[in-house]
Structures are given as C-alpha cells and as structure tokens.
Amino acid sequence: MERSEKTAAATDNLLTSWPNTREVPALGSGEAMVRELCREAREASRLLATLPTARLDEMLDEIAVHLEKEAPAIFAANAKDIAAAEKAGLSKAIIDRLRITEKSLAAMVKGVQQVRALPQPLGQKITEWERPNGIKIAKIRVPIGVIAIIFESRPNVTIDAAVLCLKTGNATVLRGGKEAIHSNKALIAALQKCPSLPKGAVQLIGDTDRALVPFLCRQSDLIDLIIPRGGHSLIETVVAEARIPVIKHAHGVCSVFVQAKADLAMAEKIVLNAKVQRPGVCNAIETLLIDRAIADKFVPQITATLTKAGVEIRGDETVLKLVSGENIKAATEADWTTEYLDLILATRVVDGLEGALEHLAKYSSHHSDSIVTEDAAIAERYLNEVDSATVYWNASTRFTDGGEFGFGAEIGISTDKLHARGPMGLEELTSYKFVIRGNGQIRT
C-alpha cells in the first residue's frame, strides 16, 4: 500500500485542528503531566501514522533548520548544565559527554539530514499472497505508535531518538537525565518550533524526579514500546516496572577467541583494536580467549603488546604461569562477566573451540563475539553455535554499530532477542499489519 497523498489530504483537517503553538510547552512536574504528555503523544501518533513520507521528511528538514537557528539558546542552556556539573564535581569524562560544541551541534544537524535521506521503510509490502478463497493478504510495514525513550547524560540522544522515530511515523516521549535537563529542554524547544510538527509528536518530560520513571513504565494504554538507554540500574528499574514491551540496550561483555589456526599477526591486530581503540563503548572487548594449543606462543606475544598499550591483564592460572608483570593480575570469577569499559582485559586459556563455546555460553552477554582462525570449518561452527547478536570471523567486534553496518543511524544496540537484535535501524522502529482485501468472503 502506497502512503498516498490522498490520505494526507484527508488528515489535513486533523492537522489544522492541532495548531502548533510555536511556543515551548510548559514542562510541568508530576504524574498528571506525564499522563497528559503521553496522551498527546498517542493523539499525534494517530496522525503521524497516516502521513506520507514527504510530510515526515518536511518535518526533518525543518528540524535541521531550527537546530541551527536556535544554536545560541542551545549553547546558553548547555552552559548551565556544564556549570552545574562542574559545581557537582562530576568527572571530566561525563562533562565532556554533556558538552554541546559548535562541532557537536553541526554533527546533530548532519545526523538529521542523514536520517532524512534514508530510504523509508513505512508502507513497504513485506509479503503478499492470495488464498484459494480469493482473499488477498498483504503484510505492510507501519509505525509502532508511541515510543518512550529513557536515557542518561548525552544530549545528542535527544535529537537522534526523536528524529529516527519521526522518520518512521512514531511519536516519542523522551525522558533524559537531570545532568542534561537544560540542554534537552532547549533542543526540544528548537524542534517544537517547527511549524509542520504536530503537537505531541515529540514530548520531553521536563521533571527529572526519578519516581516518574516507574509511573511512565505503566502507561500501557498510551505507550507501545520503551527503550531504556543507560546504566544497569536504569535498565533493571525499567524491566521490573514496565507493563509495556521493552527493548533493552544492556551491557556488552564482548570477546575475541584466538583459535589454534589463527594468523597470529591478524589476531594481535584485532585484539588490540577491539580492546584499545575506544575502550569505553559496549562493542569493545572485555574478554580474550586463547586456544591452549598456541598459548605458549601467543600469551606472551599479546600480553606484551597489550601492556605496552596500557592494558591491565586479568589472567587465569595458565596465563599467570606464562607471563608476569606489574599489569598482569589474577582473574576472579567476577572478571568473566564484568564490563570494564576501561583498559582492562580478562584473559583465559581454553581447550579449543569446545572450551570457547562453553565459556561463552556461560559468561557472554551475547552482544558481540569474534573468532580469529584460518580454519573455515571451525569458524562456521563458531558462527553457528555462539548465540550472540553479532558473531564475527576474523574481524574486530568494534563494527557492531548502526553506522558501521550502513544503517545510516541507530537508536541503539539491542541485547534482546525479540523484535530487534543487535544494531537497530529504521526498520526496527516499525511494526506491521495484515491488510486483507476480499469480495464478500465468509468463513464456512
């Protein structure tokens, strides 16, 4: 089914009856306000679902323009967040993530333009067929409806998430962290100034009271999906409180397994890249598994390279027999499941492929795992039997990313197995419905 202009024309009345105020809505506090924001989002989602791609894209064009136009207000608001963070003594890393610079705002604008340019999955005929009784069944891609996104410090998530959801005809209810509240309000204020954006299409919960998160998670009549993006405690709360489907973006305890038949120069390059290139992200590795058959040779080689790069090794007994030094410590059971997000690597010698498979079944967070080997049969068994969102053969785990996959953008990386797994692009922000056309068929 084409998303027709006819439908758009038919909904023009509806659009007119919801005039955009061109003012920042008063972002009040408390449960009544959350409920009202969600109710408005539900109304907006009905309209968004009927708009053709051209109308959705028009909104994205306007958002890019207004982000640039409102830059002074955005920088001023961001300066308040930075000042509060400095006063509160937050770490330099957190403050860096909070900061909106000329460069990062330009990147946000470019991000909006990139999403605008992506192919539209809505209206796509996923499959169609005819039954012997003559009814024609088509499975058509449609928006999910209202998506709540609960996230922590980075203000760029605000615009990314809203824009990806808008492109796919979804309304959003955003709930960011208190550290970025002024920045988030200014970004959403800029976005809500776009004249073509229906009222309620992008909502920000301006009250950062933590008690509102459980309340938000129970609005099952108004929200269709919750995406939490943040630390372990946020995700635990959302999963426990939600009465609505949740897609988790939980932690990554990723690994590389260097198998006996690996090209050891390639293995060294991949391990180093996966650990050191950007240790603070979920697709960096936390675990290195080394085949016992090559341990005598490879353990000294890789630990020398890694420790030189500033990595602390947490080794099992076999590793500790082969190497020692200031940055080489004994691993405990907890090390196999810890997401360090730092220059630390749990390192273990395993008995071949079977040993690696056993380790991963027990300890992997099922995010991204890689094998390095020249043996195709062993690689194919690993790819088939390791139950992770993304499994690699002879490549760094750092490619688990919407951009690297070529999705153009991502709303996150799902560690769930339902609906979306791994990097989530536009398609994963859609649902489908069955459209059936008949000529009077009844069931007998």
Place this chain on the structure above:
Amino acid sequence: MERSEKTAAATDNLLTSWPNTREVPALGSGEAMVRELCREAREASRLLATLPTARLDEMLDEIAVHLEKEAPAIFAANAKDIAAAEKAGLSKAIIDRLRITEKSLAAMVKGVQQVRALPQPLGQKITEWERPNGIKIAKIRVPIGVIAIIFESRPNVTIDAAVLCLKTGNATVLRGGKEAIHSNKALIAALQKCPSLPKGAVQLIGDTDRALVPFLCRQSDLIDLIIPRGGHSLIETVVAEARIPVIKHAHGVCSVFVQAKADLAMAEKIVLNAKVQRPGVCNAIETLLIDRAIADKFVPQITATLTKAGVEIRGDETVLKLVSGENIKAATEADWTTEYLDLILATRVVDGLEGALEHLAKYSSHHSDSIVTEDAAIAERYLNEVDSATVYWNASTRFTDGGEFGFGAEIGISTDKLHARGPMGLEELTSYKFVIRGNGQIRT
C-alpha cells in the same frame, strides 16, 4: 548459512551425554523444580539451536508415532480430568474443550505431521550485504531459545505449542491449567518417550499452584519469551510479573463497519458470518458500526436477520429509534469494549468513515476490523488508518487465523505490536543474528 550435518555430528557427543531416560520425569512441585526445569530447557535449547532441520523433523515424526502408541494412556488420563470437571460442576462447554476423543487425538497427530511438512525458516538468510571495508554481513534466522507458554484448559495446546517450538529449534517450558493436568502429563509423557528428543527440550510444570506463575515469569536468565494464552486475569498477571519479553494473545473486540456505499447483501452475509458462525472465538465480531446514511434501511434489515439467528442486539440511541423487540436492548459504554464471546452484538450508528475511525481509535482492541463498501478510496483510507493487527475490506473477520492465512499452524494471535502481530506462524518463533565474515578488518 546452511544448518550443516557437520554441526550435527559435532553435537552428537553432547546428545549422547544427555541420554533420554525414556521415563516420565517426576514432576515435582515448588520453585526449585520450576528453576530446574527451566535450567534443563536452557541446556536443551543450546543443542536444539545447532541441529539441522532433518534432526528436528525426526523428532516430530517420532512424536506423531508416540502420540498414537500412547493413546490408551492419554485417554485414561483425560478421563480423570473429565471426571474431576464433572464433579466440580464445570460447564458443558469447558468439559467439551477438555475432552480428548479418538477424533481430536487423530487431529493432534495430523497437526504434528503438518508442522513437520512446513518449510523451515531457521538458517534463512534474511538479508546480506558487503561494506566498503570488505566485511560481509548476513542476517540469519535463528531460534529464540527457551519459550515459556502459560495456557488454560485445552490440552491440544500442549502438543501444538511444543511441536511448533521444536520445529523452530526452541525448547519449551509449558504450564497448563489444573483442569487438564492429567491429560497434559500423559501427552508430555508420550512426547518425552521419543528417543531423539533431547532431555529438557519440552518441559511441563506439573505443579498447578498459581503462585508458581509469577516465579516462572522472573526466570530471565533461563527464559527468552513468555506467551500467555488464556483469560484476562492470566494475561494481567504475566504482564505485571514478567521480567522477560511477553507476547500477549489478549482479547478481540472486533468489528464490521458497513459504510454508505456497501453492497448490503454482502454486508448482511459478512456480519452474520462474523458474529454467528463461531461466536466463542477472538476473531468473531462484538461490534457492528453502521453508516448513518444507510441506517434507516440497513438497521432494520440486519437486526431482523441477526435476532432470527438468536443474536441479542445492544443498540445505541439511533438503533433503538429504528428497531425494537425482545432481543434489542440499550448499549452502555461498557458494551463498546466487551468481548462477549456469545450471541450478543453491540450496534452503533456512526457518521461515515470519520465516525467509524473515531470509534475504533477509542474502543477497538486492535485485533481484527472490517469495512464493507464498494468505494475503493474510502476502503483504502480505512485500511491505512485503522491501527489493527488485521484490517479487512469486504471480508469476514473470521479469517484472522494461522490456518486461514496458510501458515499451516499458529501458536496464537498476537495483539502486541512488537516482534509479532496477528497470527503467529513459524517465522514469529524465530529471532536472528548478524554473522560477519572478514579478513582481518579493524575499526579506525
């Protein structure tokens, strides 16, 4: 990626180390037993995920054979449930649903053979592409893992659910109602006698203590998906307690809208079929919407036909002005959202398409809704704007069914929008993973 025989050979050792006891496991009670059953299912799921289709199909062949072989034990167990139900004074309808006859057992066996014959979605390459850096990404269909199915009286669900999950490489933890407990134990005992079935692949919780449902819903490390099939209270409990993704099979408040330009003879036939042919199922209609433009003519016509067929009409004010009689009563607000599952039909006159859309946005359970009209433009707007799992033009809502869709079998009809919507076939019992092959690529 082909599901290779090589993999199967490699897992033979694993299979041998989990010998099938060919005995019914002692189905104990309590939380420890639930935990242990889930743990065994998790182990089994690892093995099932690596088996080729031929091995999965072999299990299904054996199940068909053993169901026939164990018929005497199954009938004897079922007689106990029937006797208990009669003693407890349960309704004839419930007792009929509980009863396993020669005919219904033969239908179960045929059902297993039909699932066996269906095309295998596992291993399917959903998409694949190559990135400029040379890594090749393939999106491959894989099992979900462990699926818990919590259901009520009908014992045929037991075998249906287990077999659909086995075909797609998933282990199951089944939890049926206490009315069918003897039947369910006998059915699962027959199934567990199949020599090729790995231990733990199909688990039945034999203890029907209701307190175990919340406990089961929290085993997030061992279960990947919960499918509740039953009444409102069961589904509410599961949604509230679950820390695991749930796909709901909730109620159907379905409708037909007879638009001004409908062929009224066709409309009469469709309404009658959708209401009367089998009123006790979720895809039967509970609401009839009639365009004001034809109300004078169609309301008397359809109410005469329906009341003659034994249907009670709950009409709005306009309907009550046009018709009266013993079986014509006034509708209350609650009637627009009630799933009668009986010969009752809430009937309302609405102002054209807009009126129907408003009614459905407010009251539809988003399961199945149908428009009858000869006006293609109006039909297309309805199909586009009604946000239901299945939307119909000139056909009965009774076709919302895996069998009628040609899926060969269904595990249920999802009223959710995430992962699966509408009738769920084999594909909806699968997840996917990204398999990436490189030659040493690292991220720069």
